[in-house]
Amino acid sequence: xxxxxxxxxxxxxxxxxxxxxxxxxxxxxxxxxxxxxxxxxxxxxxxxxxxxxxxxxxxxxxxxxxxxxxxxxxxxxxxxxxxxxxxxxxxxxxxxxxxxxxxxxxxxxxxxxxxxxxxxxxxxxxxxxxxxxxxxxxxxxxxxxxxxxxxxxxxxxxxxxxxxxxxxxxxxxxxxxxxxxxxxxxxxxxxxxxxxxxxxxxxxxxxxxxxxxxxxxxxxxxxxxxxxxxxxxxxxxxxxxxxxxxxxx
Amino acid sequence: xxxxxxxxxxxxxxxxxxxxxxxxxxxxxxxxxxxxxxxxxxxxxxxxxxxxxxxxxxxxxxxxxxxxxxxxxxxxxxxxxxxxxxxxxxxxxxxxxxxxxxxxxxxxxxxxxxxxxxxxxxxxxxxxxxxxxxxxxxxxxxxxxxxxxxxxxxxxxxxxxxxxxxxxxxxxxxxxxxxxxxxxxxxxxxxxxxxxxxxxxxxxxxxxxxxxxxxxxxxxxxxxxxxxxxxxxxxxxxxxxxxxxxxxxxxxxxxxxxxxxxxxxxxxxxxxxxxxxxxxxxxxxxxxxxxxxxxxxxxxxxxxxxxxxxxxxxxxxxxxxxxxxxxxxxxxxxxxxxxxxxxxxxxxxxxxxxxxxxxxxxxxxxxxxxxxxxxxxxxxxxxxxxxxxxxxxxxxxxxxxxx
Numbered sequence: 330x331x332x333x334x335x336x337x338x339x340x341x342x343x344x345x346x347x348x349x350x351x352x353x354x355x356x357x358x359x360x361x362x363x364x365x366x367x368x369x370x371x372x373x374x375x376x377x378x379x380x381x382x383x384x385x386x387x388x389x390x391x392x393x394x395x396x397x398x399x400x401x402x403x404x405x406x407x408x409x410x411x412x413x414x415x416x417x418x419x420x421x422x423x424x425x426x427x428x429x430x431x432x433x434x435x436x437x438x439x440x441x442x443x444x445x446x447x448x449x450x451x452x453x454x455x456x457x458x459x460x461x462x463x464x465x466x467x468x469x470x471x472x473x474x475x476x477x478x479x480x481x482x483x484x485x486x487x488x489x490x491x492x493x494x495x496x497x498x499x500x501x502x503x504x505x506x507x508x509x510x511x512x513x514x515x516x517x518x519x520x521x522x523x524x525x526x527x528x529x530x531x532x533x534x535x536x537x538x539x540x541x542x543x544x545x546x547x548x549x550x551x552x553x554x555x556x557x558x559x560x561x562x563x564x565x566x567x568x569x570x571x572x573x574x575x576x577x578x
Numbered sequence: 579x580x581x582x583x584x585x586x587x588x589x590x591x592x593x594x595x596x597x598x599x600x601x602x603x604x605x606x607x608x609x610x611x612x613x614x615x616x617x618x619x620x621x622x623x624x625x626x627x628x629x630x631x632x633x634x635x636x637x638x639x640x641x642x643x644x645x646x647x648x649x650x651x652x653x654x655x656x657x658x659x660x661x662x663x664x665x666x667x668x669x670x671x672x673x674x675x676x677x678x679x680x681x682x683x684x685x686x687x688x689x690x691x692x693x694x695x696x697x698x699x700x701x702x703x704x705x706x707x708x709x710x711x712x713x714x715x716x717x718x719x720x721x722x723x724x725x726x727x728x729x730x731x732x733x734x735x736x737x738x739x740x741x742x743x744x745x746x747x748x749x750x751x752x753x754x755x756x757x758x759x760x761x762x763x764x765x766x767x768x769x770x771x772x773x774x775x776x777x778x779x780x781x782x783x784x785x786x787x788x789x790x791x792x793x794x795x796x797x798x799x800x801x802x803x804x805x806x807x808x809x810x811x812x813x814x815x816x817x818x819x820x821x822x823x824x825x826x827x828x829x830x831x832x833x834x835x836x837x838x839x840x841x842x843x844x845x846x847x848x849x850x851x852x853x854x855x856x857x858x859x860x861x862x863x864x865x866x867x868x869x870x871x872x873x874x875x876x877x878x879x880x881x882x883x884x885x886x887x888x889x890x891x892x893x894x895x896x897x898x899x900x901x902x903x904x905x906x907x908x909x910x911x912x913x914x915x916x917x918x919x920x921x922x923x924x925x926x927x928x929x930x931x932x933x934x935x936x937x938x939x940x941x942x943x944x945x946x947x948x949x950x951x952x953x954x955x956x957x958x959x960x961x962x963x964x965x966x967x968x969x970x971x972x973x974x975x976x977x978x979x980x981x
Contacts, residue, residue: 394746395746395747395749395750395753396750396754398743398746398747398750399746399747399750399751399754401743401747402743402744402747403950406927406929406950406951407950407951409927409951410927410951410952410953437716438719438753439716439719439721439750439753439754439756439757440716440754440757441754441757441758442750442754491712502953504895505895506953506954506956507949507953507955507956507957508950508952508953509949509950510947510948510949510950510960511947511948511950512944512946512947512948513754513755513758513945513946514758514945515943515944515945516943516944517941517942517943517944518942518944518960518961518964521944521947521960522957525957
């Protein structure tokens with residue numbers, strides 16, 4: 330299994346940015362976050378005590394259509410739960426996340442958007458971290474497909490995803506909650522439970538009993554974990570940014 | 579609206595007396611919470627502000643064939659949410675499909691062979707037919723659903739405004755559900771040409787001009803090569819004329835009812851006029867044969883802790899939370915409300931939508947399951963929701979069969 334690659338703060342003018350590449354599905358996503366910014370039209374927003382989160386998804390080779398509106402809605406509802414929009418300086422302001430799908434196959438009209446969703450989720454999380462937006466938790470997300478013969482495949486390619494009998498995207502918070510589930514295709518609940526188990530082990534490692542930080546640290550040798558991947562990406566970036574300080578010690 | 583439970587809410591001091599409707603507007607969260615968790619002394623059942631039990635759906639009615647100028651139409655009303663759906667069929671000539679001659683040769687070839695055999699039924703549909711359906715319906719975009727909310731259906735939506743993000747994402751959901759459930763068979767949408775059997779000489783001449791590649795692949799195996807001359811394109815337009823929460827269920831039910839009502843006229847290729855001719859005899863028109871009956875049910879999660887959003891929450895670890903819940907049998911913390919109305923939707927973040935169908939043995943088959951916007955719903959809740967959706971399927975089947 331080829332692990333995804335990511336880098337933080339790749340854009341100079343945005344408050345935070347990240348680029349994320351998933352070799353298995355081939356998607357390459359560039360994300361930028363501007364926060365907090367003034368949204369003049371949102372003075373009388375529905376929730377004046379909270380920040381407004383806006384997500385824009387730009388496909389690589391066409392203009393955004395109805396599929397992008399749909400995935401933007403999902404991302405917004407997930408990220409609204411994750412971003413602490415009531416921290417100082419955030420209420421009544423906007424957190425604007427722009428995600429451009431730079432590489433990988435295009436999603437045609439009416440196609441399922443699930444294959445891109447994990448890449449979009451990870452990019453937006455990394456970009457939010459890069460912009461130092463206060464977050465309640467981090468998360469990690471996995472794409473799983475069930476083939477006609479009943480095997481569970483991780484990160485199916487676009488062609489495999491079309492042939493799969495069902496597709497699932499699950500996201501788990503750093504505390505182990507199921508944040509997002511998107512399943513489509515034909516399946517029963519027992520299959521879904523197997524999928525969930527598999528997704529937990531991909532996102533959070535096989536042993537989920539870890540309640541304390543020590544256990545989590547111990548598990549980090551198991552490098553297949555996706556939440557470990559997010560953490561390491563951020564650690565690497567911090568190491569580069571604070572090189573001057575680390576050197577002087 | 580006027581229920582005594584409103585007075586039982588803790589935040590109302592006895593000196594003030596507000597009518598329940600005003601209280602509902604001022605303190606919506608406390609109002610709904612007071613209904614759902616009445617004080618134990620009052621001996622009242624936990625009930626939603628709109629008088630329904632948590633897993634109860636609104637009264638649903640459906641009426642098919644409401645519009646006369648469409649091929650199929652339906653009006654579905656779920657509580658105060660009303661969706662009108664019209665299906666209009668238009669002809670797409672294969673001459674107008676840019677990629678047709680290249681891509682079709684192989685697919686229409688295999689179609690033809692199947693066509694010559696028995697008509698496929700539910701039981702014997704094969705793997706390659708699925709692929710073919712996808713090739714035709716998805717690649718040629720034979721289904722064009724559109725949903726409009728700009729009808730003045732709710733105060734937030736200006737009439738005549740461009741489609742809102744909600745309308746666009748609902749359109750996408752309907753389209754992707756039509757594709758992923760493979761509800762419509764491509765076979766119903768094909769318009770064929772059956773050349774008359776004039777003997778081998780005439781046949782050969784005809785083949786030379788029109789079906790070179792196919793013929794080359796096929797040799798001299800058969801006598802009547804059928805070919806696809808056109809497709810029906812279905813324009814499925816949904817108007818939400820009144821919106822009181824849960825537009826997706828209503829829109830999908832309307833699409834389903836309209837498709838069940840859709841009749842396509844008998845159409846054939848007329849070789850003399852070189853055009854498609856449709857019969858205007860209604861007895862020759864045929865209905866679509868749909869695959870299954872996928873029924874959508876939506877839910878929202880109402881959380882008891884209104885203040886949760888106000889402070890920087892320390893979110894408990896999922897295992898701690900479970901242990902805590904087991905230790906103290908405290909008051910219920912969350913309610914999963916089926917078929918939320920507009921008022922309840924405004925008070926909840928977390929949503930779940932299920933689309934289920936039932937197999938012949940009565941087992942639930944999940945066709946779509948999504949949940950987002952929160953972290954409280956997990957395996958056990960979802961299992962219950964599948965059960966509830968199964969019951970809803972029975973109810974919807976009865977309603978749709980009657981209309």
